[in-house]
Amino acid sequence: MASFFFGLPLMVQGVAKGLAVILFIFPVAAACSMAERKVSAWIQRRPGPNRTIPPMIAWIPGTGILQRLGLFQLAADGGKFFFKEEPLPNHVHKFYFVLAPFIAMIPAFTTVTVVPFGAYLDQAGAVVPIMLANVDIGILAVFAVASLGVYSLILAGWASNSKYPFLGGVRASAQLISYELSMTLSVLPVFLWVNEPGSAGSLSLARVVEFQSQPGFWGGTWFIFTMPLSAAIFIIALFAETNRQPFDMPESEADLVGGFHTEYGAFKWSLFFVAEYANMIVGSAVFTLLFLGGWNPLPWVPLSALLEGLHHLTGSALWIHPLVAGLLSIGIFVGKVFLAIFFFMWVRWTVPRFRYDQVMRIGWKLLLPLSIANLLAYTVGIYFLQG
Amino acid sequence: MAVIQVKRKDLTLAERTYIPQIFGGLMTTLKYFFKPNETLQYPEERPAIPPGYRGVPTLVMDPHGREKCVSCQLCEFVCPPKAIRITPGSVAPGTGVDHVEKAPQAFDIDMLRCIYCGLCEEVCPEEAIFLQKQYSMSGYSRSEMVNHKDRLYELGGTLPDKHFKWDKKKAAEDGSGAHH
Numbered sequence: 001m002a003s004f005f006f007g008l009p010l011m012v013q014g015v016a017k018g019l020a021v022i023l024f025i026f027p028v029a030a031a032c033s034m035a036e037r038k039v040s041a042w043i044q045r046r047p048g049p050n051r052t053i054p055p056m057i058a059w060i061p062g063t064g065i066l067q068r069l070g071l072f073q074l075a076a077d078g079g080k081f082f083f084k085e086e087p088l089p090n091h092v093h094k095f096y097f098v099l100a101p102f103i104a105m106i107p108a109f110t111t112v113t114v115v116p117f118g119a120y121l122d123q124a125g126a127v128v129p130i131m132l133a134n135v136d137i138g139i140l141a142v143f144a145v146a147s148l149g150v151y152s153l154i155l156a157g158w159a160s161n162s163k164y165p166f167l168g169g170v171r172a173s174a175q176l177i178s179y180e181l182s183m184t185l186s187v188l189p190v191f192l193w194v195n196e197p198g199s200a201g202s203l204s205l206a207r208v209v210e211f212q213s214q215p216g217f218w219g220g221t222w223f224i225f226t227m228p229l230s231a232a233i234f235i236i237a238l239f240a241e242t243n244r245q246p247f248d249m250p251e252s253e254a255d256l257v258g259g260f261h262t263e264y265g266a267f268k269w270s271l272f273f274v275a276e277y278a279n280m281i282v283g284s285a286v287f288t289l290l291f292l293g294g295w296n297p298l299p300w301v302p303l304s305a306l307l308e309g310l311h312h313l314t315g316s317a318l319w320i321h322p323l324v325a326g327l328l329s330i331g332i333f334v335g336k337v338f339l340a341i342f343f344f345m346w347v348r349w350t351v352p353r354f355r356y357d358q359v360m361r362i363g364w365k366l367l368l369p370l371s372i373a374n375l376l377a378y379t380v381g382i383y384f385l386q387g
Numbered sequence: 388m389a390v391i392q393v394k395r396k397d398l399t400l401a402e403r404t405y406i407p408q409i410f411g412g413l414m415t416t417l418k419y420f421f422k423p424n425e426t427l428q429y430p431e432e433r434p435a436i437p438p439g440y441r442g443v444p445t446l447v448m449d450p451h452g453r454e455k456c457v458s459c460q461l462c463e464f465v466c467p468p469k470a471i472r473i474t475p476g477s478v479a480p481g482t483g484v485d486h487v488e489k490a491p492q493a494f495d496i497d498m499l500r501c502i503y504c505g506l507c508e509e510v511c512p513e514e515a516i517f518l519q520k521q522y523s524m525s526g527y528s529r530s531e532m533v534n535h536k537d538r539l540y541e542l543g544g545t546l547p548d549k550h551f552k553w554d555k556k557k558a559a560e561d562g563s564g565a566h567h
Contacts, residue, residue: 039420042420042424043416043419043420044419045419045422045423045424045425045426046424046425046426047424047426047428346413346416346417346420347409347413349416350409350412350413350415350416351409351412
């Protein structure tokens with residue numbers, strides 16, 4: 001099957017892989033909404049949605065657990081978005097109003113192309129990352145495309161042609177642009193470190209993971225240990241970029257009704273919703289790759305060591321089969337991403353929302369100087385360590 | 388009284404960075420994450436009703452199975468939203484309890500009007516009407532929400548009687564007649 005796949009034209013391979021990834025991300029992004037409701041409920045000592053079940057399925061024994069996990073609620077909610085009426089208010093700019101949710105989806109799904117999500121060992125024992133496009137610009141592409149996401153919010157806010165969405169759109173643009181700076185600056189030390197003098201320069205995320213899977217104490221250290229400040233700034237900026245609490249200024253249902261999506265309903269609204277979760281997934285994935293060692297199971301235990309260890313322990317060559325290794329590494333990576341997403345939801349019920357002026361103050365007066373100082377400190381440090 | 392100016396404590400450096408506070412908060416929410424739920428799964432699980440609860444008003448019988456209401460209509464008069472309507476009737480002679488003389492022919496409580504104030508229970512000289520534990524009433528029509536006499540007795544059942552007032556009356560009547 002593998003030889004058949006690799007025998008296909010590159011174009012078809014790419015499309016197949018892209019579809020596979022989208023078919024994974026879309027339901028996961030939707031499932032995140034249920035996870036969000038469940039995590040919210042558990043933190044508040046409630047059971048959360050646990051009632052919905054189609055009568056036909058209720059007869060099958062063992063489906064009660066799915067019912068209690070709210071999976072059928074998720075299906076019902078999703079189905080509802082497809083079948084309910086699409087409201088299109090009279091006062092909106094119709095073309096841009098309809099366009100905005102699609103623009104929200106595009107960057108959310110485009111950034112996935114340069115994000116590696118697993119690896120396998122080839123015949124020579126070298127680690128080959130699994131990703132849609134292993135391009136050298138890596139993180140640069142993520143930032144470039146992800147920052148386009150703000151246009152959907154601005155467009156939605158403006159095209160809605162009413163007060164609260166407009167305010168939400170303005171806040172969204174200010175917030176997203178403010179935090180992009182700190183975010184970009186916070187990851188620079190990582191790439192300064194990875195691109196040692198003399199090595200071929202690369203901004204690829206796979207290269208960062210490869211760097212964190214080297215043997216030895218310093219080689220296997222995840223960047224969260226060596227650059228905690230970078231990681232902290234990155235995750236805070238990520239919260240702001242994905243419009244999550246405590247930075248939910250664009251939405252701010254307390255003071256702006258629904259922010260930029262006040263006028264949206266039904267399927268268009270759900271597109272914004274899924275895009276937000278897709279952004280969260282990609283953001284968490286990038287955080288995992290940069291600071292949490294990507295698909296390496298534990299700090300100082302790279303994937304190749306795990307696979308070879310399993311190979312020696314069980315004596316079966318199954319473990320180093322590309323398919324098994326790939327699935328295992330994807331499993332490890334996705335597990336870490338889910339942990340990061342849980343962290344997002346956990347923080348939501350912990351930290352109270354910031355006021356708008358506080359958001360701006362944290363962004364410009366705190367995170368930006370901190371990230372610049374961090375960059376300078378690491379630049380000097382890396383110069384003396386590697387230079 | 389002198390105004391005492393309380394000096395507000397300055398925030399420590401750790402408090403001003405906000406970071407330890409966030410971690411403290413995260414630990415708190417995590418603690419709650421692992422605690423058992425407090426939710427009562429309502430239709431399957433019912434709350435424990437405390438004694439003295441004022442639920443749906445009901446009519447009760449005494450342990451002999453005799454209806455206690457003598458249709459004095461005091462509850463009808465005291466009812467603030469005028470939810471109670473009684474049609475008085477007489478007790479048929481020869482039933483053994485005909486010395487009570489009166490019993491309600493019809494006794495309707497309109498549960499769309501009832502405000503569960505408990506004045507009917509308080510005013511009843513016969514201890515015949517009680518607000519008991521039933522707290523949820525539903526129906527598809529207005530007429531369904533009116534509890535008629537049979538329904539009221541069905542809801543009320545029998546409560547212990549400390550006095551047996553009418554037995555004493557009867558005994559007094561049959562005996563010396565001094566009490567009567």
